[in-house]
Amino acid sequence: MPSGFPPFWEGMDRPKVWYQLADEVLQKGSTVLLLGAPDTGKTTLCHFLVEEALKRGLRTAYIDADVGQSVIGPPTTLGMALLEGPQEELSGLEADRLYFIGATSPARHLLPVVVGLRKLLDEAWCRGAEFAIVDTTGLVAGEVGLALKFYKVEALRPKHLIALEGGSEVEHILRPLWGREDLKVHVLLPSPKVVRRDQRRRQDYRLERFRFYFRGASLKEVNLQERALISPASPLRQGGDDLRGRLIGLIDGDGFAVGLGIIEDLHGERASIWTPLEELQGVRFLQVGSLVFSRGQGCL
Ligand SMILES: Nc1ncnc2c1ncn2[C@@H]1O[C@H](COP(=O)(O)OP(=O)(O)OP(=O)(O)O)[C@@H](O)[C@H]1O
Ligand SMILES: [Mg+2]
Numbered sequence: 001m002p003s004g005f006p007p008f009w010e011g012m013d014r015p016k017v018w019y020q021l022a023d024e025v026l027q028k029g030s031t032v033l034l035l036g037a038p039d040t041g042k043t044t045l046c047h048f049l050v051e052e053a054l055k056r057g058l059r060t061a062y063i064d065a066d067v068g069q070s071v072i073g074p075p076t077t078l079g080m081a082l083l084e085g086p087q088e089e090l091s092g093l094e095a096d097r098l099y100f101i102g103a104t105s106p107a108r109h110l111l112p113v114v115v116g117l118r119k120l121l122d123e124a125w126c127r128g129a130e131f132a133i134v135d136t137t138g139l140v141a142g143e144v145g146l147a148l149k150f151y152k153v154e155a156l157r158p159k160h161l162i163a164l165e166g167g168s169e170v171e172h173i174l175r176p177l178w179g180r181e182d183l184k185v186h187v188l189l190p191s192p193k194v195v196r197r198d199q200r201r202r203q204d205y206r207l208e209r210f211r212f213y214f215r216g217a218s219l220k221e222v223n224l225q226e227r228a229l230i231s232p233a234s235p236l237r238q239g240g241d242d243l244r245g246r247l248i249g250l251i252d253g254d255g256f257a258v259g260l261g262i263i264e265d266l267h268g269e270r271a272s273i274w275t276p277l278e279e280l281q282g283v284r285f286l287q288v289g290s291l292v293f294s295r296g297q298g299c300l
Contacts (some may be wrong), residue, residue, distance in 0.1 A: 013191040014048060021186060022052040025160040031121065031132040033156060035149055035165035035173065038138030039197060040190040043071060045091045045164065046135040050083065051129050057086050061124030061132040062093070064116055065152075068104040068137060068206060069197075073262055075104050075206045076247060076291060078113065080120040082127055092212075097123050100249025100257040102233075102289020104206060106139055109146050109290075111232055118155045119255065124155050134158070149173045153183065162186045213260065217276040220261075221258035224269045224287065231288040247289040250275065252282045261286070262293050 025032050025195075032049065034042045043121055044060070052061040064072040064079045072079030072093045079095035087093075099116030106113040117134065123131050134156060139145050150173065153161065163170050174185060197205075229236075230251075236243075243266055249257045261273035271286065 002121070003047055004279065009119060012044065013193040014204070017188065018048055019052075020043065021162065021188070022049060024184075025049065025162070025186075026053050026056055027159070028058065028129060028130050030159040031134065031156055032160045032162060033134045033158040034136055034162050034164070035140065035170055036040060037136065037140050037169040039194055040138070040164035040166065041194045042138070042164055043069075043135055044191070044194075045162065045188075046133055049088055049133055053133070054083060054086055058131040059129055060249050061121070061127075061129035062090070062122065063117065063120050063132060063134040063137045065106075065113065065134055067101045067106055067109075067113070069134070069202060070209060073098045076100070076260070077084070077249075077257055078116045078120055080124055082124060082129055083276065098129070098250060098257040098259075100287055100289065102247060102249060103291055106148060107144055109233065110276045113148065114151050114155050117152060121156055123256075126224075127252050132218070140173060142185075142287060146173050146176075150176060153177060153180075157182060160184050160186060162188065164190050166190050171192070173263070175217075191219055213275055214274065215264075217274045219264055219272050220272045220277075220280060222280065224271055224286070227280070227283055227284045227286055229288065230272070232283055233292070238290065243288065245293045246289040247293065248273065249285075249287040249289060250277060250280065250283040251285040251287050258282050 024190055024291045034046050036042045050060055050062050060083045062081045062146055064070055072081050073093050073095035078099040080097045081093040082096045097120055101109050101112050101121055103109050104286055243263045246263045250259045250261055252258050259277040261275035264272045264274055
């Protein structure tokens, strides 16, 4: 995707404290969780640490928990890429595993996000990762931010939590974590070079990522007796919802997403869906997401 980022770090701020942080957190077997409000430089710092880990020869699992401004895989999914050796580009990486959330914000999907991240992390260790880093969304405010981040720490049990904050945006999350024996908290100031993105730019980025993902998509017919339509997070209504235009996750037998689709039509036991997947062999379930694409968008 976004390519040609001429030498990635050109003009970027990499303060000395980042190198000291890298020396401390880049250990075999450890998980690092990044935390911070929107536009605090989480993803940039994450990329720095991934690069440093790879330079040190660590087989690194880069897990992207940002379902809106996703870097690995399409929006609405959590993505995990297992990396080895130097990488030219860390944005738009191909995912080794995807977990379907079905929405571009985690706010109403806390349980799937926390469970999905744990599954991706387990998968990373099973596949031989030596180090794992998890980048997160900027949802830190209020009770929802606290619940989401607190339970991410509970589920992922990171050795290091790196919080980027300019004021006291994440204090309510850090307070119940200070003093934890299994966790070291590092608080850093955001770089003065961070560039803010407004809602419009965020939406444009998401749409661009969806368009990229669905490029070349074609209509496929699915027999719903062979592949069940599921909606575990919000049961479908008895009378039947109008699911046309709805985003769906194409889920395999392990509960991971093989890819995404958009429902074009549902008639009886048959669904026609847009998907870039050439064949649906490994797909066992069609999981209904909450995002709806308008009819006018065709397949985007
Ligand atoms: N250390 C830095 N030096 C130069 N530019 C930076 C630095 N950190 C961040 N930026 C710039 O600021 C912008 C936002 O940074 P980044 O995407 O890392 O923030 P984020 O906290 O991950 O944002 P989001 O909340 O959307 O996930 C990007 O354009 C990035 O290039
Ligand atoms: Mg980010």
